[in-house]
Amino acid sequence: xxxxxxxxxxxxxxxxxxxxxxAEELRDDPFGAGPGTAFGAAAVAAAALTAVGFAVSAAGxxxxxxxxxxxxxxxxxxxxxxxxxxxAEHGVLVGLALTVGVLLGAVLARAVVPLIMLTAEATHPVxxxxxxxxxxxxxxxxxxxxxxPLVITAVLALRxxxxxxxxxxxxxx
Numbered sequence: 001x002x003x004x005x006x007x008x009x010x011x012x013x014x015x016x017x018x019x020x021x022x023a024e025e026l027r028d029d030p031f032g033a034g035p036g037t038a039f040g041a042a043a044v045a046a047a048a049l050t051a052v053g054f055a056v057s058a059a060g061x062x063x064x065x066x067x068x069x070x071x072x073x074x075x076x077x078x079x080x081x082x083x084x085x086x087x088a089e090h091g092v093l094v095g096l097a098l099t100v101g102v103l104l105g106a107v108l109a110r111a112v113v114p115l116i117m118l119t120a121e122a123t124h125p126v127x128x129x130x131x132x133x134x135x136x137x138x139x140x141x142x143x144x145x146x147x148x149p150l151v152i153t154a155v156l157a158l159r160x161x162x163x164x165x166x167x168x169x170x171x172x173x
Contacts (some may be wrong), residue, residue, distance in 0.1 A: 022126070054097075
């Protein structure tokens with residue numbers, strides 16, 4: 001359709017704007033592709049830091065509450081039941097944090113990306129940049145970020161800690 005319009009004698013070909021052509025030019029332009037690549041790298045780095053942060057927080061929480069868990073184990077609570085409780089607690093925290101993070105990230109991506117994407121002439125592209133968040137990739141990233149701390153929490157919660165030793169080390173508090 002664009003070629004047919006450009007071939008018309010009464011049409012100035014430079015006035016015809018085709019979104020797909022401009023998108024192709026922007027994808028091939030290293031100046032315009034830089035910010036998009038930087039955002040992708042920043043998202044992966046943020047996800048890795050988030051997963052590690054949640055895992056460290058879970059490990060610290062479990063270590064801090066070891067005396068409490070030792071008392072519950074001494075009273076007959078099974079290791080699996082304690083692990084389920086701890087996973088539920090941390091699952092709620094991870095889920096809430098990821099939900100807020102995704103909403104905030106989506107809003108910021110839609111607000112910031114159109115402002116920093118430029119053409120080779122350092123102008124804003126016409127038509128405007130269309131920001132699309134790939135749902136499957138975002139879901140995979142969220143699953144990976146949630147899985148790391150929950151797996152570490154499960155492993156730490158199921159480890160074989162002797163209640164007597166834990167109570168003696170903590171002074172029976």
